[in-house]
Every structure is written in structure tokens, then in C-alpha cells.
Amino acid sequence: MEAISVFDIFKIGVGPSSSHTLGPWRAARQFLAKHPDIQAIEHVEVHLFGSLAKTGKGHGTDIAVQLGLMDFDPEYFDVDSLGTVISDVEISRQLIVRDEHQFTFDPTTDIVFHMSESLPFHPNAVTFKSNLFEETYYSVGGGFVVTENEELSDKRTVTLPHHTNCAEDIKRECAANKLSIAEMVFRNELAWRTEDQINARLDQIWHTMLECLYRGCHTEGILPGGLNVVRRAAKKNREQIGDVPYKSQEQWCEAIQHLFVDFDDVVNWISTFALAVNEENAAFGRVVTAPTNGAAGVIPAVMLYAYLFKKASQEQLREFMLVAGEIGSLFKKGATISAAMGGCMAEIGVSSAMAAAGLTHILGGSTDQVLMAAEISMEHHLGMTCDPILGLVQVPCIERNTMGAMKAITAANMAITSDPSKAKVSLDDVIKTMWDTAKDMNSKYKETSEGGLATNISVLVPEC
Ligand code: SF4
Incomplete structure (x- = not known):
């Protein structure tokens, strides 16, 4: 079983939900990081499934994925600027990544809530599709994120002196x-x-x-x-x-x-x-x-x-x-x-x-x-x-x-x-x-x- 640090359990982030806000936010950043050339991104779509679709609006999932795709770090993001950042996206229909690149993104059409569809691996699923590739992430609680093909994405290969699974x-x-x-x-x-x-x-x-x-x-x-x-x-x-x-x-x-x-x-x-x-x-x-x-x-x-x-x-x-x-x-x-x-x-x-x-x-x-x-x-x-x-x-x-x-x-x-x-x-x-x-x-x-x-x-x- 995976080694879990106390600091995997206690994470500094932004409300209101670890699984519906922090997890999708981290997933968006992981998706972004997998693009070797950020400049090549022209467009991204976000598809929310299961619980992320059903309670995503109330839990701020739509906001979280936009902030993640702009590569803001949830630990350091200035929470007082949230309203301004999100309304700027609404008006400009552009996501700006690290002041380096911007691409077209209309939150009203590029975030799709699949209200009656759930993916089998876990009820909290989000698929990101760019013009270059797509990947599905699962927000499995507490801000932890996994993909279909890997175990815990932030799993460390450490040897602990004391193994405790129970x-x-x-x-x-x-x-x-x-x-x-x-x-x-x-x-x-x-x-x-x-x-x-x-x-x-x-x-x-x-x-x-x-x-x-x-x-x-x-x-x-x-x-x-x-x-x-x-x-x-x-x-x-x-x-x-x-x-x-x-x-x-x-x-x-x-x-x-x-x-x-x-x-x-x-x-x-x-x-x-x-x-x-x-x-x-x-x-x-x-x-x-x-x-x-x-x-x-x-x-x-x-x-x-x-x-x-x-x-x-x-x-x-x-x-x-x-x-x-x-x-x-x-x-x-x-x-x-x-x-x-x-x-x-x-x-x-x-x-x-x-x-x-x-x-x-x-x-x-x-x-x-x-x-x-x-x-x-x-x-x-x-x-x-x-x-x-x-x-x-x-x-x-x-x-x-x-x-x-x-x-x-x-x-x-x-x-x-x-x-x-x-x-x-x-x-x-x-x-x-x-x-x-x-x-x-x-x-x-x-x-x-x-x-x-x-x-x-x-x-x-x-x-x-
Ligand atoms: S588990 Fe559900 S009811 Fe309980 S605090 Fe979280 S969102 Fe609220």
C-alpha cells in the first residue's frame, strides 16, 4: 500500500471542497504540466462526470479547473483576487497561463457537466481535452488525484521505517x-x-x-x-x-x-x-x-x-x-x-x-x-x-x-x-x-x- 505523509493529509488550499475544488484544480495543473510546449495549446475542454457534475457548481469545480488551467498554485493563490480572476475569464474568454501564453476558453461551453454519466473507476471524474491530447483524472478525496493508468499520482517511492496499514x-x-x-x-x-x-x-x-x-x-x-x-x-x-x-x-x-x-x-x-x-x-x-x-x-x-x-x-x-x-x-x-x-x-x-x-x-x-x-x-x-x-x-x-x-x-x-x-x-x-x-x-x-x-x-x- 502507498506511503502517505501527514502532509498529504493536511494540505493548504482553497475552499470549499478538497475533492471537488482542490482535486480538480490539481488535476488541471497536472494536465497542463504534461504539455511539453504550453505555447502549442490552442483550446481546452473540461468534461465533468458523476458527483463532480452533480455538485460541481455548488462546490466550485468550474472555478477550480479554470484556476488550475491558469497554473495557479492553490497553496499560494491570493483568495481575495478570485472573483476578479474568474470574471476576467468570463469577459475575455481567454485563460492566461503564467503570463506566458493565453488560449481561448469559454467557461459556459468549454466546461461540460455530464449530469447523468458516471465513469466506473470513481464517481469524481474529470476529462481534459486540449487540441494536443486528452486525459481523465479521478479526484479520490482529500485533494488526492489519480489517473486511470497510475496509482496515486503523487505517490512517493520511499521506504518507511514503520509500515502501518491498520x-x-x-x-x-x-x-x-x-x-x-x-x-x-x-x-x-x-x-x-x-x-x-x-x-x-x-x-x-x-x-x-x-x-x-x-x-x-x-x-x-x-x-x-x-x-x-x-x-x-x-x-x-x-x-x-x-x-x-x-x-x-x-x-x-x-x-x-x-x-x-x-x-x-x-x-x-x-x-x-x-x-x-x-x-x-x-x-x-x-x-x-x-x-x-x-x-x-x-x-x-x-x-x-x-x-x-x-x-x-x-x-x-x-x-x-x-x-x-x-x-x-x-x-x-x-x-x-x-x-x-x-x-x-x-x-x-x-x-x-x-x-x-x-x-x-x-x-x-x-x-x-x-x-x-x-x-x-x-x-x-x-x-x-x-x-x-x-x-x-x-x-x-x-x-x-x-x-x-x-x-x-x-x-x-x-x-x-x-x-x-x-x-x-x-x-x-x-x-x-x-x-x-x-x-x-x-x-x-x-x-x-x-x-x-x-x-x-x-x-x-x-x-x-
Ligand atoms: S461530506 Fe457532504 S454533507 Fe458532509 S461536509 Fe462534505 S459536502 Fe457536506
Whole structure:
């Protein structure tokens, strides 16, 4: 099985979706890079299939492929310029690649949504056709992209000191080498990067999350897409902390720490944090895929809870991400992190299991307790459907992150006070069950907006 780095799970990108925005964006860049001579491109067509067609509009897939074909890097793209860049394309009907070359592209006719066609390999398929050649890519969740003829396109041929394809492997490796999960993962990461590079990247991921939390807690307004969802995080932030303009994230964090908080306040803050990130995600903001964008709020919310209310240190936050990333990769290897394959349990469920494990580790849990926390959290997300209204990553997605965060904290608290040797269900059992459930789940509950809330909410149902 493939080697997956923590930094494959945590990627800096742009909202609202890892599979429908980030994946197609990366696929477009890969397609572009396969042209030995960019200048020879005269025209490109984009064909979206399956879930990418059905919810692509709401998830910004059409926007993502244009940005990818212009070779913008999602990690560094100036999200504030998005509206201008896309409206320039609409007006000029030209895509400009790296200021080096431009070719004709009319988004209204050159992006084709094949609403009733799905390709057999994976429901998230996109075919790019230029005047020179064509290629089909599959966005398999979490921003990962594969072609039909290769395995994971960003697969590395590295030899890791600790091979872990399931929870039993983690237990064995940690016990045999007397390592915590964080230490074991860190050793594996050294196969890709130096110690300093790993720590610097972990800190960059955390600071990107913190920026997103801060921005989300200080931005009012209506989310784009037509559902007219009012942003709530800034109002909740103001109600709890007062209407004070903080100049930096550090000042804001300090102010929260100095508040007197009871249980209800803590719960309210956790919800505020999760809402903040996912409102930013829905507004095409800068987010960290964790392990997806629809579920991007769970882990930052639990990490900020740990930082502010459990006094987690910088080193502990790094370890949180190492442990959480390892749990995310187990789900990717043994089941899926794609909602188009497994519904929302593959997004919110996995992020909640990751957060539960990370939190349990920094609270002092043993290896078995960390794995137990991940198991408890996923066990109570099994069967969760993906049914985004209007195909937007807003309802039920944004609130669902608050629930994922709370379940993670509950699971961590249960695991840390339990004896895992008495547990009836293992993490491997629950991963297998998740995959079995995913395969049985009706396709209308897998990111198609053809069932569930997406078809039943009263504002969309015509009056009798
Ligand atoms: S319902 Fe869940 S899986 Fe589906 S788009 Fe929303 S967050 Fe993602």
C-alpha cells in the first residue's frame, strides 16, 4: 500500500471542497504540466462526470479547473483576487497561463457537466481535452488525484521505517520500538523531510488554521451560492468576547484565555471555532484540508480548544497533527476519505476520529487509548449521509463540523478514562465497517444532492 505523509493529509488550499475544488484544480495543473510546449495549446475542454457534475457548481469545480488551467498554485493563490480572476475569464474568454501564453476558453461551453454519466473507476471524474491530447483524472478525496493508468499520482517511492496499514500495525510498531504514535510518525516523516522541515511545515499548517479561525471569527455577511446562509461565527465571537478589534491572532487568543469560562462557554467557543473555519471554507477562503475541506473545521476547532483551554504547547500541537494525520491515512488506506464513495462519515466522521486521537495523545493517553478514541468517534458517525443542499458545502456541512468537534472531545474523554483491553470494538473493526457501509450506501447519499436534506428542506419544496 502507498506511503502517505501527514502532509498529504493536511494540505493548504482553497475552499470549499478538497475533492471537488482542490482535486480538480490539481488535476488541471497536472494536465497542463504534461504539455511539453504550453505555447502549442490552442483550446481546452473540461468534461465533468458523476458527483463532480452533480455538485460541481455548488462546490466550485468550474472555478477550480479554470484556476488550475491558469497554473495557479492553490497553496499560494491570493483568495481575495478570485472573483476578479474568474470574471476576467468570463469577459475575455481567454485563460492566461503564467503570463506566458493565453488560449481561448469559454467557461459556459468549454466546461461540460455530464449530469447523468458516471465513469466506473470513481464517481469524481474529470476529462481534459486540449487540441494536443486528452486525459481523465479521478479526484479520490482529500485533494488526492489519480489517473486511470497510475496509482496515486503523487505517490512517493520511499521506504518507511514503520509500515502501518491498520491499527494493529501501529500497536505492533509502537510496542516493539517503545515509541508513542507521534514519535513513530515523526520517524516515518524523516523519510521525506529533515526534522527542521517537518516542524516548520507543521507550524505552518497550524498557523494557517489559526489565521482561518481568526478570519472566520471576524467576518460577517452572507455566504455565496444562492442559499443566503448568514455567517454566524463573527456574531458568536462578538457575543462572547465583546466588540473589540484585536490586531493579531495572539491578542485574540489571549483575550479568550482571560475570560472566565464555564462548561457552556467552552462548548460555545468550540462551535464558534468550527463554524468560523467552515464559513471561510464555504466563502472560497484559505483553509487546511483536514482531511477534506467540507470537514476542515473539526481539527482546528479541537486544536484551538486544546491550546486555549487545555494549555497545549506548540510541541503538543505538532504531535496532535502527527497522530491525527496517521489516523486519517488509516481511513484512506482501509476505507475512504471521499464523500462520493462513503458519504459524510468519510469526511466529518474521519476528521472527528483524527481529532479524537490527536487530543487523546496530548492529554496523555496510551497508544491503545488513542486508537480507542478514534474508534469511538467513528463508530458514532457510521452511516452518515452526504446531502448538501444546492450542492453547496454549507448546509448541513458547516454545523456538522461543530458536532464532529464535540464528538471528538467526548470520545477522547471516554477513551482516556477507559481500559481499552475491555473494548468490544477495535479501530480496525470500525474502519472495515465503515467501508462495508460505504459500499452498501445508496449513491443518492454520496455527494450527489439527490437525496436527504438536499431534496427535503421546506425552502426548496414547492408549497402544496
Ligand atoms: S454533507 Fe458532509 S461530506 Fe457532504 S459536502 Fe457536506 S461536509 Fe462534505
